[in-house]
Amino acid sequence: MPRYNNGIKPPSLLWRLIGVIAFVAMWQLTASLVKSSLILPSPWEAGAALLHLLRRAVFWTSVGGTILRVLEAFVISLCLGLASGSLSGFYPEVKAFMSPFITGIRATPVLALILLAMFWFPSTQVPVFSAVLMAFPVIYTSAETGVHAADQKLVQMSELFHVPTSTIFWRLRLPSALPYLFSGAKNALGLSWKVVVAGEVLAQPRMALGTGMQDARLTLETPTVFAWAITTILLCGLTEYFFGLLTTKFSSQFQQPQETPYERGEQ
């Protein structure tokens, strides 16, 4: 990376744009070779299907329904993961108790989980339950790691100065754990989107992106399947982006500044 070492930011936006154009160009090229919109519609056909969807009320209710399910799954995973992960970090007994559950959940294929959930829950809650089970271990692990993230020398210093436990938590343990928690939460959010939509495809609840995708597949409207998929990708990307902005703003007060205004040494 020696090309951008003189304070000039790499032109990442431009290269991203070039990446998108190259991807669309390859898609278009492959679609022209395949010559069947049933197997692979062109980007223009998918775009037209998306524009058509945007004009339908069912599209917006589906988007709303899926967003609510993703948020529900994410919030539940966050609460469960933070609580059990923190307890596991502090108490080895809890960690040992949780270990078989976490290993079991991690090893279970998503689809098997969704199929089982269909026996137990109404169709609207199948995607949520599946997403919670997939995203929860991610947050659990980051919370458990976060508990141990505080520098033990700083903890020892705090104890020597008899700093109250609550102050140690808010000013030392939490800021040390935040990078792990944010990274885990971001991964869990992306995972929630993928599993919720997969769950919707199989469970077919009302007002769901996955249901729209499955309906389009059943009626062999491949461009519409692509349009629903593009919508899912865009929404997932947008929520991750906004979550990133939120966490950056929140964690900026805990970060060590990069500049060193006082570099001349002692006065």
Added chain:
Amino acid sequence: MSAAVKNLQKSFGSLHVLNDISFDLEDSSIVAILGPSGCGKTTLLNILSGIMPADAGSLAGFEGKRFSYCFQEPRLLGWLSAEDNLRFALSSLLQSNTNAITIERRIERFLRESGLFEFKEYKPNQLSGGMQKRLALARAFAFPSDILLLDEAFSSVDLRQKIDLMRAFLRLWTDEKPTVIIVSHDIHDALFLADQVVVLSQRPARVEGRLYIDLPHETRTFASAELSKYEITLYRLLGFDNLDSSF
């Protein structure tokens, strides 16, 4: 006699670290524990502060005393400003019903005396290494204590920073004059600051000798004839018997 350390012993498994350490210390005095690197000086401080127990021996006059500690490395919270680092260390005072305004005044006073008041908003990595050490020193003094422990607080800095740190130390100490125990492997830390020097041997450490320096701190300068007499005694206690021999 305010406190005494009697026949302390400590081992870690088969590693015998401290072997019969005894000395006593007067109130408001500065005691330097001098010894070679790795002889168990930090272990001794950890026993005195209650971080770890001794295998044998006893401490008299340490019970119920409040300790403050200046560690070998600054141990500052990187995301807090200089003044917030002090506020963090003093937060227990709020629980002991000390007025918040009194705490704020104390923080300001110790920042001023350590020459860091202008930099109170700076975070540790915006300060130079010497300033970080001074901040750690200010924190140790700002925390009200009967006994202040300093672990190699003046090491790993260049000569100018070391002199600045020592000056800051004496300024801060003069304020409330807590009893200070300085652990160091550097003979100059002891010569310039201590009222009593306890010289330890190689591991397993035992007390090789004790030296009282009856010179006011302000008269202790480099190349002072009186100080060099003490210096020679210290070198002898440290085992450098033939000081005239060439390398």
